[in-house]
Every structure is written in C-alpha cells, then in structure tokens.
Amino acid sequence: MSGAEFAVRFLLIPATIIAIIWFLWALPSWLRRSSFRPGQAWTSEPLWVGAPAESGAINRAALESATPGNGTDDRGGASARW
Amino acid sequence: MAPTIEEAQVLAGEELRTIDVTRIEEAVAREHERCGVDFSVYVGPLAEGRESALALHSQFGANAPLAVLVAVDPGSRATEIVTGAKARRWVDDRACALATLSMVSSLSAGDLIGGICHGLTTLGDQARHPSALHTDLPE
Numbered sequence: 743m744s745g746a747e748f749a750v751r752f753l754l755i756p757a758t759i760i761a762i763i764w765f766l767w768a769l770p771s772w773l774r775r776s777s778f779r780p781g782q783a784w785t786s787e788p789l790w791v792g793a794p795a796e797s798g799a800i801n802r803a804a805l806e807s808a809t810p811g812n813g814t815d816d817r818g819g820a821s822a823r824w
Numbered sequence: 825m826a827p828t829i830e831e832a833q834v835l836a837g838e839e840l841r842t843i844d845v846t847r848i849e850e851a852v853a854r855e856h857e858r859c860g861v862d863f864s865v866y867v868g869p870l871a872e873g874r875e876s877a878l879a880l881h882s883q884f885g886a887n888a889p890l891a892v893l894v895a896v897d898p899g900s901r902a903t904e905i906v907t908g909a910k911a912r913r914w915v916d917d918r919a920c921a922l923a924t925l926s927m928v929s930s931l932s933a934g935d936l937i938g939g940i941c942h943g944l945t946t947l948g949d950q951a952r953h954p955s956a957l958h959t960d961l962p963e
Contacts, residue, residue: 773843784899788868789840791848794884816889816909817881820920821874823902824932 840867844937851941855948861911862891863947865940870897870904877904884908892951894943896927898936903927905947919950 870876889908930939
C-alpha cells in the first residue's frame with residue numbers, strides 16, 4: 743500500500759464521513775436559529791403576534807409615553823434582563 | 825378570544841425570517857389550545873421598560889384581563905411578562921418568574937426564537953387547569 747493510498751483510505755475517507763455526520767447534526771440548529779442576535783439594535787418595525795384585533799397597529803403614542811392604562815394594580819407578571 | 829395561527833396579527837419584524845414568525849405563531853396558538861389563556865408576543869423596543877409593556881397590554885382593552893403579554897426587547901436585552909387581572913388566576917407571578925428564567929437561559933445563548941417559545945411553553949404548563957363545566961367560560 744502506497745503512502746497516498748494509505749492517506750486516502752485511513753485519513754481522507756474517515757475525515758469526510760465525520761464531516762458529513764457533523765454537518766447533518768448541526769444543520770437543524772442552523773435552520774432553527776434566527777438571523778437576528780439579541781443585543782443588536784432593533785431597526786425595523788416591532789413584531790407583535792396576537793396583537794389586539796381592534797387596534798390594527800401599535801399605539802405608538804401610548805408606547806412612547808408609557809401610559810400603563812387602567813387596572814395596573816391588578817396586573818401581574820415578571821421582568822428579567824440578560 | 826385568542827388568535828389562531830391564521831388570525832394572529834403579525835406586525836412587521838424584518839429582522840426575523842418567516843419561519844421564525846411562524847414558530848412564534850404556532851407556539852401562541854398551541855399554548856392557547858392547551859390552557860385557554862390568550863397569549864401575545866411582542867418583540868421590539870420597550871423604551872420605558874415595564875411601563876411600556878404595561879402600555880402595550882392596555883391596548884387589549886376589554887380583553888386585557890384575560891390577556892398575557894410576553895414582551896422582549898432584544899436591543900436592551902430585557903424581557904417583560906404582563907398578566908391580566910383574570911389571567912393571574914392561572915398564570916401567577918411565580919409562574920411568570922419561572923418563564924422568564926427559562927427564556928433568559930436561551931436568550932443569553934443568542935437563541936431569540938427559542939427563548940420566546942420556551943417562555944410560552946413554561947407559561948402554558950403553569951396555566952393548565954381543569955376545565956369546570958358551565959363555569960369556565962370567560963365573561
């Protein structure tokens with residue numbers, strides 16, 4: 743067995759198989775991961791899934807002035823930063 | 825009435841791909857099916873932090889007491905959960921704190937969509953309750 747044949751049979755072919763397995767393993771997480779990374783500036787319009795049907799658009803005046811609205815005391819929730 | 829996948833209103837969000845938005849829509853619809861709570865997800869700037877999240881929640885108007893808003897500000901790395909007065913019966917503050925913990929673990933790893941979906945799943949798990957016949961309908 744020549745040196746080139748040895749390299750192909752015992753190094754190149756196993757390395758190729760390992761690379762293919764690694765690619766197939768990593769592909770789903772690449773597809774799931776969004777293109778946006780937290781910490782980047784959010785430059786486009788906000789996304790709101792399940793927005794109030796009657797509003798049709800985000801009430802920017804209320805958002806920017808941060809008017810909490812009625813019933814603030816009865817509401818709950820939690821806050822976190824990362 | 826919580827939105828279904830078809831009814832869910834989606835406002836812009838060019839930083840996210842269509843598949844990302846679809847995952848959030850599916851999670852919102854799935855958790856509503858599981859526990860009956862009206863979940864909503866906002867991703868964008870929250871200039872005043874929690875006050876901004878409360879202002880968004882107020883836009884639900886008459887539906888606000890039954891609504892649960894999950895708001896994420898990726899730019900300032902902050903997340904807020906606001907529960908309506910009636911929704912707190914099933915999603916209490918401890919459940920919200922648990923959900924924010926599960927969200928932060930993914931968000932800090934850079935997985936924005938995964939963090940939102942994990943948070944919704946945690947809230948849905950905590951909000952599950954046995955249906956009481958004839959008395960479980962929203963007012």
